[in-house]
Amino acid sequence: MIEQGKFIKLGIVKRSTFGLFLGDKDGEEVLLPNKYCTDSMKPGLDVEVFIYRDSEDRKVATTLTPKILFNEFALLKVTAVAKVGAFMDWGLEKDLMVPFREQPQDMEEGRWYIVYLDLDEKSDRLFASNRVERHLQNDKLSVAEGDEVSLVVWQKTDLGYTVIINHTHKGLVFENEIFQDLNVGEKLKGYVKKVRDDNKIDISLQPIGYLKFNDANSELIFSALKENQGFLPLTDKSSPEAIYSQFGISKKAFKKSIGALYKQKKILIETSGIRLLEE
Numbered sequence: 001m002i003e004q005g006k007f008i009k010l011g012i013v014k015r016s017t018f019g020l021f022l023g024d025k026d027g028e029e030v031l032l033p034n035k036y037c038t039d040s041m042k043p044g045l046d047v048e049v050f051i052y053r054d055s056e057d058r059k060v061a062t063t064l065t066p067k068i069l070f071n072e073f074a075l076l077k078v079t080a081v082a083k084v085g086a087f088m089d090w091g092l093e094k095d096l097m098v099p100f101r102e103q104p105q106d107m108e109e110g111r112w113y114i115v116y117l118d119l120d121e122k123s124d125r126l127f128a129s130n131r132v133e134r135h136l137q138n139d140k141l142s143v144a145e146g147d148e149v150s151l152v153v154w155q156k157t158d159l160g161y162t163v164i165i166n167h168t169h170k171g172l173v174f175e176n177e178i179f180q181d182l183n184v185g186e187k188l189k190g191y192v193k194k195v196r197d198d199n200k201i202d203i204s205l206q207p208i209g210y211l212k213f214n215d216a217n218s219e220l221i222f223s224a225l226k227e228n229q230g231f232l233p234l235t236d237k238s239s240p241e242a243i244y245s246q247f248g249i250s251k252k253a254f255k256k257s258i259g260a261l262y263k264q265k266k267i268l269i270e271t272s273g274i275r276l277l278e279e
């Protein structure tokens with residue numbers, strides 16, 4: 001069966017007035033409309049296409065790239081709200097519907113929401129769900145400490161940002177470990193820093209190799225150095241106010257941490273500031 005919501009490779013079976021008919025090994029065929037066909041596409045060759053249902057509810061192929069794929073999350077904008085649900089722009093000609101049952105709160109036209117692309121098995125139609133929690137689970141983890149993972153930024157919280165890990169699990173990036181601007185819906189890579197006893201996952205935006213420090217403050221200072229071209233104009237002679245403004249820690253804690261970093265040969269302490277040593 002030709003699956004929807006994914007990019008798949010199909011063989012070009014024949015040309016028609018409306019476009020090219022593509023087929024799989026089981027003999028099912030789907031139309032690639034003329035607007036997506038090129039002169040190089042000829043019967044007998046393969047082509048990679050995305051499959052969904054058009055406005056006539058027929059399976060159709062396209063070479064356009066949607067903003068979301070099956071079983072994945074993305075930030076999409078609501079283009080309209082109707083009696084059956086909300087409709088979102090996902091980069092294809094026919095907007096993607098979010099049924100009311102898949103909206104924790106009524107969606108509003110013009111607003112952006114994190115949604116999950118799913119398939120209704122009864123109707124065989126793709127739909128989006130804003131019930132994010134329903135599509136995440138941390139009971140059986142497919143990641144381990146140290147793993148590089150894909151992230152979708154989900155929500156800002158008092159502790160930091162909750163993130164969606166590999167479109168499967170929920171994790172947290174703590175506020176004091178964020179040294180870059182983050183936006184809801186942003187896709188980026190991260191690293192599993194810690195898996196807790198209750199399967200909650202702590203995520204770092206820096207490779208774990210940089211995180212082997214004696215304390216969190218050392219890690220904080222080291223990461224800040226990397227984000228500032230390896231130099232910060234602060235030393236053990238700096239004022240407590242300047243240190244607190246930069247890191248939110250006391251001068252005593254700062255001196256202890258830069259001392260530890262110096263002993264580990266990770267930094268140089270210069271007259272004008274601290275400098276990261278190249279590894």
